[in-house]
Amino acid sequence: MAESIFWFIAAFTVISAAFVVLNNQLIYSAVALLFTLFGVAGLYVFLWADFIAGVQLLVYIGGILVLIIFGIMLTNRISSVRLSQTNVQQGVGGAVAIWLFILILMVVSKTPWNQMDTIEPASTVGDIGTLLLTKYLLPFEAISLLLLGALIGAAVLSREEN
Amino acid sequence: MDQLNNYLFIAAILFSLGVFGVMTRRNGIAVLMGVELILNAANINFIAFSRFGGMNLDGHIFGLIIIVLAAAEAAVALAIVINIYNNMNTINVDEASALKE
Amino acid sequence: MENIFINYSILILFLPLAAFVIQIFFGKRLPREGDWVSVGAISITLILSIAMFIAMLLDHDPNFKQEASFTWLDMGSFSIELGFLVDNITVIMLLIVALISTCSHVFSIKYMAGDIRYSRYFAYLGLFTFSMNGIVLANNLVSMYMFWELVGVSSYLLIGHWFEKDSSADAAKKAFLTNRVGDIGFFIGIMLIYTGIGSFTFSHIFDGVASGMLTGTTLTLAGVGLFMGAMGKSAQFPLHIWLPDAMEGPTPVSALMHAATMVAAGVYLSVRIFPLLTPDALLVVAYVGGFTALFAASIAITQNDIKKVLAYSTVSQLGYMILAVGTGVYTAAFFHLLTHAMFKANLFYGSGSVIHSMHHALHEKHDHESDPQDMRNMGGFKEKMPITYWSMLLSTLAIAGVPLFSGFLSKDAILAGTLSFAQHHPGHILLPLFGFGAAAITAFYMFRMMFLTFHGKPKMPSIIDDIHESPKEMTGPLVLLGALSIFIWYTLPYFNPLSSHGWFTDLVVPKDAVVPGNLTAYDIEDGAHHAHYLAMYISIGVAAFGILLAWAMYIKKALSAETWSSRAGLLYTLSFNKYYFDENYNKYIYQPTFRLANKVAWIDWELYDKYFINGFGRLTDWASRVTGKFDFDVIDQILVDGTGRIANLFGRTFKTVQTGKLQNYVLYVTAGVIIIMVIQSF
Numbered sequence: 001m002a003e004s005i006f007w008f009i010a011a012f013t014v015i016s017a018a019f020v021v022l023n024n025q026l027i028y029s030a031v032a033l034l035f036t037l038f039g040v041a042g043l044y045v046f047l048w049a050d051f052i053a054g055v056q057l058l059v060y061i062g063g064i065l066v067l068i069i070f071g072i073m074l075t076n077r078i079s080s081v082r083l084s085q086t087n088v089q090q091g092v093g094g095a096v097a098i099w100l101f102i103l104i105l106m107v108v109s110k111t112p113w114n115q116m117d118t119i120e121p122a123s124t125v126g127d128i129g130t131l132l133l134t135k136y137l138l139p140f141e142a143i144s145l146l147l148l149g150a151l152i153g154a155a156v157l158s159r160e161e162n
Numbered sequence: 163m164d165q166l167n168n169y170l171f172i173a174a175i176l177f178s179l180g181v182f183g184v185m186t187r188r189n190g191i192a193v194l195m196g197v198e199l200i201l202n203a204a205n206i207n208f209i210a211f212s213r214f215g216g217m218n219l220d221g222h223i224f225g226l227i228i229i230v231l232a233a234a235e236a237a238v239a240l241a242i243v244i245n246i247y248n249n250m251n252t253i254n255v256d257e258a259s260a261l262k263e
Numbered sequence: 264m265e266n267i268f269i270n271y272s273i274l275i276l277f278l279p280l281a282a283f284v285i286q287i288f289f290g291k292r293l294p295r296e297g298d299w300v301s302v303g304a305i306s307i308t309l310i311l312s313i314a315m316f317i318a319m320l321l322d323h324d325p326n327f328k329q330e331a332s333f334t335w336l337d338m339g340s341f342s343i344e345l346g347f348l349v350d351n352i353t354v355i356m357l358l359i360v361a362l363i364s365t366c367s368h369v370f371s372i373k374y375m376a377g378d379i380r381y382s383r384y385f386a387y388l389g390l391f392t393f394s395m396n397g398i399v400l401a402n403n404l405v406s407m408y409m410f411w412e413l414v415g416v417s418s419y420l421l422i423g424h425w426f427e428k429d430s431s432a433d434a435a436k437k438a439f440l441t442n443r444v445g446d447i448g449f450f451i452g453i454m455l456i457y458t459g460i461g462s463f464t465f466s467h468i469f470d471g472v473a474s475g476m477l478t479g480t481t482l483t484l485a486g487v488g489l490f491m492g493a494m495g496k497s498a499q500f501p502l503h504i505w506l507p508d509a510m511e512g513p514t515p516v517s518a519l520m521h522a523a524t525m526v527a528a529g530v531y532l533s534v535r536i537f538p539l540l541t542p543d544a545l546l547v548v549a550y551v552g553g554f555t556a557l558f559a560a561s562i563a564i565t566q567n568d569i570k571k572v573l574a575y576s577t578v579s580q581l582g583y584m585i586l587a588v589g590t591g592v593y594t595a596a597f598f599h600l601l602t603h604a605m606f607k608a609n610l611f612y613g614s615g616s617v618i619h620s621m622h623h624a625l626h627e628k629h630d631h632e633s634d635p636q637d638m639r640n641m642g643g644f645k646e647k648m649p650i651t652y653w654s655m656l657l658s659t660l661a662i663a664g665v666p667l668f669s670g671f672l673s674k675d676a677i678l679a680g681t682l683s684f685a686q687h688h689p690g691h692i693l694l695p696l697f698g699f700g701a702a703a704i705t706a707f708y709m710f711r712m713m714f715l716t717f718h719g720k721p722k723m724p725s726i727i728d729d730i731h732e733s734p735k736e737m738t739g740p741l742v743l744l745g746a747l748s749i750f751i752w753y754t755l756p757y758f759n760p761l762s763s764h765g766w767f768t769d770l771v772v773p774k775d776a777v778v779p780g781n782l783t784a785y786d787i788e789d790g791a792h793h794a795h796y797l798a799m800y801i802s803i804g805v806a807a808f809g810i811l812l813a814w815a816m817y818i819k820k821a822l823s824a825e826t827w828s829s830r831a832g833l834l835y836t837l838s839f840n841k842y843y844f845d846e847n848y849n850k851y852i853y854q855p856t857f858r859l860a861n862k863v864a865w866i867d868w869e870l871y872d873k874y875f876i877n878g879f880g881r882l883t884d885w886a887s888r889v890t891g892k893f894d895f896d897v898i899d900q901i902l903v904d905g906t907g908r909i910a911n912l913f914g915r916t917f918k919t920v921q922t923g924k925l926q927n928y929v930l931y932v933t934a935g936v937i938i939i940m941v942i943q944s945f
Binding site for chain 2: 002003006013014017018021026030033044047049051052059063064067070071072075076089090093094097098100101104105108109114115116118119121127128131132136139143146147149150151153154157158
């Protein structure tokens with residue numbers, strides 16, 4: 001039963017992702033992206049990454065996706081022309097993408113992964129928190145610095161030229 | 163569900179689709195959406211490896227960092243896109259080819 | 264006493280050369296155009312020669328010999344020595360040269376007065392004297408050959424003195440070239456001797472032949488080769504053709520060179536090399552000489568030009584001398600050389616005096632057509648030119664072989680030699696026949712000349728009044744040499760007119776031949792002595808016959824010259840036209856050679872030059888054009904420009920990569936990554 005749900009979520013994700021990149025309408029792509037992110041969060045759950053799934057939902061969908069939609073709204077004259085997305089180099093790009101996929105697949109299937117059987121943890125939150133402040137303190141601080149930089153950068157970029 | 167390869171397979175699909183999107187989409191924001199797909203595929207990979215590698219939470223940390231990174235990058239990218247729109251009145255990436263030889 | 268001879272010889276040799284140099288460079292600017300320089304130099308030479316002669320007489324040593332050599336060329340293994348040889352023969356020869364040269368110089372002062380190249384003429388006379396003395400004083404074949412050629416050059420220069428006349432220029436060329444033909448043989452002879460013996464000096468050669476280093480056919484050939492030089496120089500058959508033509512030169516030159524000295528050089532050479540002539544070589548020599556004597560005499564009887572008569576007479580007398588060498592009595596040959604020099608030079612001077620007078624007379628009458636040298640225009644000059652007449656008469660008596668004159672003694676000795684040779688070698692009876700026949704004919708034509716010129720009625724009465732005697736510079740030598748034609752000077756201290764015994768025969772003693780097996784000198788002399796009286800009677804007889812015939816034909820007019828000549832018909836024509844020798848040489852030798860030379864020149868010019876040489880030029884031109892084209896079209900256009908164009912093409916092609924579109928770059932990156940991974944997997 002769980003297996004089938006897993007495959008359903010997987011298919012749902014993949015189809016949504018395909019929709020994202022193949023659709024000509026930008027809003028439809030954005031909504032498809034929403035569904036994709038949802039699907040990914042579901043996959044995280046299957047992977048016992050409860051905290052990450054939550055973060056995904058909150059940050060990715062609630063923050064980034066909203067930002068993207070803002071951007072869409074701000075930069076497109078929706079009332080005007082259909083937002084056509086006739087792709088350039090679609091044929092070659094498709095071929096390259098397929099090829100890339102085949103390549104990754106081959107790598108993945110040929111590698112003898114060392115799968116370990118593990119027990120499901122109760123929750124990962126506490127451990128992640130501990131790790132953040134012990135083992136990964138530096139990356140943690142660095143990433144906050146990065147955020148700061150991004151904040152300032154975005155602010156500077158959006159300033160009005162005068 | 164309990165096979166690493168499944169997750170990797172899904173991640174591969176997402177990755178390829180993301181690359182396809184980056185390469186072929188005309189709208190700047192659409193390109194950004196492709197980038198998000200790529201990041202998500204990588205994230206799935208990390209979490210999957212973390213789960214099937216002895217529940218090593220390092221993968222989770224990294225996934226967290228990736229999400230933060232994606233957020234910062236999306237913010238800046240959108241700022242740029244809006245700037246381009248203000249300047250050129252279009253965000254067709256084909257138009258932004260001032261570096262053309 | 265010893266070194267004086269050599270020192271005098273050096274002076275005698277180089278004084279005329281100094282005169283030549285001075286005359287050539289400064290002659291024109293000197294007063295009187297410098298004839299006193301030449302005459303002075305030659306007079307000093309004459310004095311020195313007389314001094315040497317007197318010394319020789321006083322010394323009275325038949326074996327006197329002085330030699331001085333120096334190394335001229337030394338190349339280690341090969342060296343040539345040159346030097347002087349002073350011998351009794353040398354002293355006598357030097358005296359002859361000096362005396363006749365001085366007479367020529369003095370004679371020329373008046374004969375060549377007013378000539379346009381007066382100083383150059385004297386210069387060349389000096390050069391000739393120097394060269395002739397060089398031959399006389401040589402002790403080896405190399406320096407003799409050098410001076411031999413120099414004498415030929417002097418002859419060329421002097422015969423062609425009036426080179427504006429084509430005939431003079433041609434005659435000079437002919438003389439030199441005919442001489443050169445003889446010299447080929449001379450040179451071959453020298454080389455044969457050198458390869459056999461290894462030295463050029465006479466004394467070494469004689470020693471070598473005596474010890475058998477050179478024998479048999481090679482020695483005969485060497486001897487004949489050397490004799491060929493003598494043939495060329497002494498105008499023996501068949502190289503006699505140049506001497507009559509050489510009469511184009513001034514008469515003093517004819518007297519000096521072509522009577523007394525240069526042509527005598529051939530005889531001198533034969534006398535010097537006599538010891539190494541084999542019996543076969545001697546036979547060749549004898550027959551050539553004998554035939555020439557008779558043959559030239561047969562031409563002289565019909566000639567009308569006074570100088571031509573004398574020229575053929577010279578050839579004939581030279582033939583006598585060569586005949587004497589061939590039959591072994593070579594001292595008689597040298598004796599005849601001495602007497603002949605005196606009387607023949609005198610005859611030439613006499614003819615010069617006559618011609619000079621004729622010139623003058625014809626010029627007075629403004630007659631430029633008549634030939635002043637043609638005896639048919641003369642006649643009756645006896646009263647008008649007495650000195651000339653009497654001196655020439657003395658010499659004519661000498662040449663005809665009349666007793667009491669010098670010529671009789673020498674000719675007699677030669678004829679005795681031929682008779683004795685024929686007695687000892689029966690089968691060679693032809694040789695004395697040649698000799699006596701020529702003697703008869705000589706007497707005839709010489710007196711014919713005298714009678715035509717000086718006796719009878721003048722053939723051109725218009726000019727006879729203007730004929731007068733010549734000035735004393737010209738008659739001086741005549742008197743001197745006329746006197747020297749008398750026997751007494753040669754038989755001192757003996758007075759027997761019928762015997763040639765005198766200082767000459769005492770001092771000029773024949774040497775034995777060094778060729779083993781030849782007759783010794785003693786045997787030859789003995790034989791000649793026994794034949795002496797017979798020869799004397801026969802020679803007096805034939806001389807009388809010749810003189811009587813001439814007298815009958817030209818004085819008494821008892822026999823008509825015209826009827827005899829028309830009856831002789833073909834013989835007369837042949838004789839008058841000198842047996843058509845020149846014409847035949849021209850037809851069969853000169854013309855074919857010219858034609859061959861023309862053909863070769865045609866091949867060289869038309870074929871070789873045009874096609875081969877020019878072909879190279881055209882080939883190079885074509886090659887350069889092809890290379891140029893190649894350079895321009897291929898290299899320039901294709902390679903150089905092509906590289907540029909390919910670079911351009913690449914640039915344009917690759918420029919398309921730079922689209923400026925980000926997504927393209929992403930595509931490239933991704934494609935690159937894939938490719939790398941694919942490659943890595945292999």
